Amino acid sequence: MIQVLGLSSRPRKDLPPAVDDVSFEACAGRVTALLGTPGAGRTTVLRLMLELEPGLGVTHFKGRPLHEIPQPAREVGTLLGDVPGHPARTVRGHLRMLCAATGVPVRRADELLEGVGLVSLREERLGSLSHGLDRRLGLACALLADPHTLVLDEPAAGLSAREARWLHGVLRAHAERGGTVLFTTGDSKEAAHHADRVVAMNEGKVLADLAAADFARTRLRPRVAVRSPHAARLAALLTKEARTERRSLEVVREEANRLSVYGSTCADVGEAAFRHGILVHQLADEVGDTGCAPEPEARSEPALSRADGTRRSGSERTGAVRPRTEARSAVTESAQARPTAPAPATRTPGAGAPGAGAPGAGAPGAVASGPAVPGRTVPGPTPSAPPATQPSGTRGPGVPGPGGRGAGARAPLALGTRLRDARGRSAGAPERRPQGLATRSAVVPGFIHVRPAPSPLQPLRYELRRAAGVGTGYLTTGVVLLTSALLAVLLARAGHTPQHRLLAAWPRQIPLPPAALGAGLLGAIAFGDEFRHPALAADRGTVPRRLGLLTAKLLVSGTTALMIAFLSLGCDLEVLYLVYGQELTRVPGNWLSLGAGWFALVVGCAWAGVLAAGLFRSTTAGLAAVLAVPVAVVPLVQHVFGGPSVRAAAGIVERLRELALPQWPFGGERYLAAVARLVAQPVGGALTLSLGALLCAYVCTTLRTRAR
Numbered sequence: 174m175i176q177v178l179g180l181s182s183r184p185r186k187d188l189p190p191a192v193d194d195v196s197f198e199a200c201a202g203r204v205t206a207l208l209g210t211p212g213a214g215r216t217t218v219l220r221l222m223l224e225l226e227p228g229l230g231v232t233h234f235k236g237r238p239l240h241e242i243p244q245p246a247r248e249v250g251t252l253l254g255d256v257p258g259h260p261a262r263t264v265r266g267h268l269r270m271l272c273a274a275t276g277v278p279v280r281r282a283d284e285l286l287e288g289v290g291l292v293s294l295r296e297e298r299l300g301s302l303s304h305g306l307d308r309r310l311g312l313a314c315a316l317l318a319d320p321h322t323l324v325l326d327e328p329a330a331g332l333s334a335r336e337a338r339w340l341h342g343v344l345r346a347h348a349e350r351g352g353t354v355l356f357t358t359g360d361s362k363e364a365a366h367h368a369d370r371v372v373a374m375n376e377g378k379v380l381a382d383l384a385a386a387d388f389a390r391t392r393l394r395p396r397v398a399v400r401s402p403h404a405a406r407l408a409a410l411l412t413k414e415a416r417t418e419r420r421s422l423e424v425v426r427e428e429a430n431r432l433s434v435y436g437s438t439c440a441d442v443g444e445a446a447f448r449h450g451i452l453v454h455q456l457a458d459e460v461g462d463t464g465c466a467p468e469p470e471a472r473s474e475p476a477l478s479r480a481d482g483t484r485r486s487g488s489e490r491t492g493a494v495r496p497r498t499e500a501r502s503a504v505t506e507s508a509q510a511r512p513t514a515p516a517p518a519t520r521t522p523g524a525g526a527p528g529a530g531a532p533g534a535g536a537p538g539a540v541a542s543g544p545a546v547p548g549r550t551v552p553g554p555t556p557s558a559p560p561a562t563q564p565s566g567t568r569g570p571g572v573p574g575p576g577g578r579g580a581g582a583r584a585p586l587a588l589g590t591r592l593r594d595a596r597g598r599s600a601g602a603p604e605r606r607p608q609g610l611a612t613r614s615a616v617v618p619g620f621i622h623v624r625p626a627p628s629p630l631q632p633l634r635y636e637l638r639r640a641a642g643v644g645t646g647y648l649t650t651g652v653v654l655l656t657s658a659l660l661a662v663l664l665a666r667a668g669h670t671p672q673h674r675l676l677a678a679w680p681r682q683i684p685l686p687p688a689a690l691g692a693g694l695l696g697a698i699a700f701g702d703e704f705r706h707p708a709l710a711a712d713r714g715t716v717p718r719r720l721g722l723l724t725a726k727l728l729v730s731g732t733t734a735l736m737i738a739f740l741s742l743g744c745d746l747e748v749l750y751l752v753y754g755q756e757l758t759r760v761p762g763n764w765l766s767l768g769a770g771w772f773a774l775v776v777g778c779a780w781a782g783v784l785a786a787g788l789f790r791s792t793t794a795g796l797a798a799v800l801a802v803p804v805a806v807v808p809l810v811q812h813v814f815g816g817p818s819v820r821a822a823a824g825i826v827e828r829l830r831e832l833a834l835p836q837w838p839f840g841g842e843r844y845l846a847a848v849a850r851l852v853a854q855p856v857g858g859a860l861t862l863s864l865g866a867l868l869c870a871y872v873c874t875t876l877r878t879r880a881r
Contacts (some may be wrong), residue, residue: 174199174201174233174234174235174236174353175198175199175205175232175234175322175324175355176232176233176236177195177196177198177199177218177222177230177232178196178230178231178232178233178460179194179196179223179229179230179231180192180195180218180228180229180230180232181193181195181228181229181230182214182217182221182377182596183227183228184508190377191217192217192218192221192228192379193377193378195218195374195379196379197379197382199353199354199355199370200353200370201321201351202348202349202351202352203348203353203354203370204344204345204348204354204367204368204369205354205355205358205370205371206355206356206357206358206363206367206368206370206371206372207219207355207357207362207372207374208358208359208364208371208372208373208374209357209359209373209374209375210359210375210854212376213374213376213377214376214377215326215357215359215374216253216326216357217377218254218374219253219324219326219355219357221621223238223239223324224238224621224622224623224624224822225248225253226621226623227258227620227621227622227623228620228621229619229620229621230619231619231621234248234249234321234322235322240624244276244318246274246275246317246318246320246627247275247320248320248321249322250314250315250316250318250320250322250323250324250616251315251324251325252308252311252312252314252319252323252324252325252326252328253325253326255311256299256307256310256314257706257707257708258299258706258708259643259702259708260298260300260706261298261643261644261645262298262299262642262643263295263296263297263298263299263642264286264291264294264295264296264299265282265283265286267299267310267314267315267708268281268282268285268286268313268317269282269638269642270635270638270639270708271317271708272317272641273629273630273631273632273634273635273638274629274630274631274635274709275317275318275629275630276630276631277317277318277319281317282317283295285313285317286313287311288313288316288536289309289310289343289456290309291309291310291313294306304331304332305331305332305333305336307452308328308332308336309342311328312325312328312340312343312744317577318723320350320352321351321352321353322354322355323344323347323352323353324352324355324356325354325355326356326357327356327358328340328356329341329358329363330358330359333482337363341367341524342361344356344367345367348369352512356368361388361392361393362386362393362460365388366385366389368385369384369385370382370383370385371383371384371385371388373388375872376724379496389622394435394460395459395460396434396460397433397434397438397456397457397458398431398432398436398456398457398458398459399431399432399433399442399453399455399456400430400431400432400453400454400456401432401446401452401453401454401455402430402452402454403432403451403452404428404429404430404432405426406451407432407445407446407449407451408424408426408432409634410445410449410451411424411434411437411442412424414445415436420436421436422435422437430454435877438458439456439457439458442456443456454627464595464869505674512633516590520608537651546852562738570851587588596742625710625716625717625718626716626717627717628717628721628722629709629722629725632719632721632722632724632725633725633728633729635722635725636699636722636725636726636728637729638693639699639702640699640729645698645735646693646698649691649694649695650691650740653687653737653741654740654741654744657687657741657744658678658744658745658748660678660679660680660687661675661678661745661749662748662749663746664678664680665749665752665753665757670758672759672761675749675757676742676743676746676749677744677771678741678745682805684800684803685778685799685802685803686741686774688738688741688775689778689799690778690799690800691781692730692733692737692778692782693778693779693800694782694796694799695730695733695734695737695782696734696778696779696780696782696783696795697728697780697782697783697786697792697793697794697795697796697799698786698792698795699729699782699786700716700726700786700795701786701789701792701793701795702792702793704716704791705792716787716790718787718871718874719875720872720875723783723784723787723871727780727783730779730780730783731776731779733779734775734778734779735775735776737775738771738775738776739772739841743773746758770857773857773860774856774857774860777860777861778799778802778860781795781798781799781802781860781863781864781867782795782798782799783795784794784798784864784867784870785798785799785867787871798867801863802856802859803859806859806860806862806863807856807859809859
């Protein structure tokens with residue numbers, strides 16, 4: 174169950190907030206549609222619910238806010254836009270990676286691929302999927318952890334009718350199993366046909382909260398659309414005939430030459446026009462619109478105009494909740510006399526107060542003729558058809574709402590009538606909220622803070638599947654090996670290159686050998702791809718900087734760097750042997766220290782790329798940090814430690830040994846001395862200094878984020 178209480182977005186400059194005090198409920202076992210036009214605030218409501226942007230209010234998922242749920246993915250499944258995955262990753266690989274992130278067995282990926290009909294396309298790349306297939310994959314990602322609640326933004330947008338029926342069938346099946354489904358849409362017919370409850374929004378406010386059947390009955394009435402150069406004459410004739418025949422009829426004048434006739438058929442309207450010789454340009458059956466409540470200032474506007482004085486274009490068709498601030502001239506025909514109460518009078522053009530009834534009002538067969546309430550059609554042709562209910566969470570008449578609107582903001586209440594909503598409640602009576610939903614006055618809205626996404630539950634498995642799921646690592650390794658072999662051959666041909674630099678393919682003219690550059694690039698990609706293709710933090714903009722995820726990335730990138738360093742040495746030796754013979758393949762005598770320094774250099778570059786990309790949120794920044802070590806940090810270290818010194822740190826290893834109470838086994842002082850010699854070298858010292866600075870900055874940033 175979802176309880177949304179008082180959601181409000183941050184105010185914008187010179188503009189009202191996109192969402193203002195929105196409250197509603199989505200019950201378990203039901204499908205709830207959030208209906209509204211583009212700009213009505215539907216997506217902003219979802220983002221506030223999921224704590225993806227700051228604001229005010231609170232949203233409870235089964236009684237708890239999202240940030241208090243230990244594993245949100247197992248409680249709430251989301252689909253907001255396209256699947257945020259690497260375009261080169263396969264469908265199956267993407268789901269397997271998310272299985273490690275959510276902590277579910279990997280077989281769940283294959284089960285969902287079969288459930289959404291993507292088994293035959295499991296090896297397709299994400300970048301090659303069509304919009305319909307991408308929606309199927311997005312639904313599979315939302316259902317991966319078997320959540321209780323589904324929150325989807327425009328899930329059927331752009332889909333064919335068949336795809337849309339299939340998708341809504343899946344949502345219906347999830348609701349029938351006891352789950353909660355909330356989706357947004359701009360199509361009122363889609364909301365009425367596929368949802369159990371419809372929450373209509375406009376300009377950031379809730380306009381109606383109705384059961385789908387009541388919504389369809391009161392706001393999706395069939396009508397006849399008529400275009401004629403003599404629309405006014407035709408409206409008067411239809412009104413006269415309906416009064417004579419005692420039929421219920423409503424004629425709404427949309428434009429100067431367009432009419433909407435409720436309670437009639439194309440045949441009846443066409444025959445009436447033919448009998449009186451009226452030219453008709455269009456005659457078609459349509460579905461009535463979902464007109465929204467007008468603003469107070471629109472009540473005094475003349476017919477056929479908007480609240481701002483402009484005429485409504487003919488392209489504004491129905492089918493979604495949209496602002497209807499334009500005033501319409503309406504003619505309501507009553508089929509039978511009302512013996513218990515006279516028909517409520519409507520305003521006429523120029524009438525200064527309600528109660529100026531039309532001729533014949535109150536008599537049997539009388540007709541209330543004149544313009545209808547601006548921006549709202551009469552809810553139904555008979556007294557049994559209820560009007561649109563007052564939005565849940567709004568105050569009754571005479572009580573100003575959050576925006577300062579009083580009773581005048583509700584047009585039907587301003588007419589002095591006692592209308593009843595779709596649940597049979599009097600419009601002036603106190604509102605009855607569903608059980609469990611607190612009244613608005615009792616809710617103290619809290620601040621909504623954007624929090625980082627949770628860390629993967631299995632970070633090492635996640636990182637392994639992330640790194641192995643795309644060909645970037647394999648391609649980079651191949652390019653590194655090829656470049657290293659070519660450089661080794663060229664250096665051997667030119668001569669005058671030390672043996673250890675020849676085997677590493679490291680000429681003095683470049684800052685780093687190809688193996689170190691490739692390892693640094695892969696390390697930078699390890700965190701840079703998380704920001705470029707945020708599979709862990711879709712729509713958050715903040716990838717989790719957790720130490721568990723960092724440790725997994727350091728382990729995987731370090732292992733990859735060791736493999737690259739070993740393979741590059743082997744390839745260089747093999748190529749030099751094939752081209753120049755055994756002369757250039759002799760191993761130096763101090764191979765142990767040289768090998769340790771070589772592997773430390775490559776692994777250090779990879780770690781520098783990981784830390785810098787995670788700190789600066791960019792692959793480019795990570796690679797730049799790797800290059801900055803030999804270009805900027807090494808000269809700085811040489812300048813600081815290269816000058817004359819009065820004292821030297823000779824014998825530091827022996828003194829460190831004296832500090833330790835137990836004796837180091839296996840000659841540990843020798844290894845410590847080797848590490849000290851590596852750090853004492855310019856490149857080793859610069860790399861150690863850079864890694865230490867980056868690690869401290871990363872940890873400080875992580876702690877600061879948690880403190881916030």
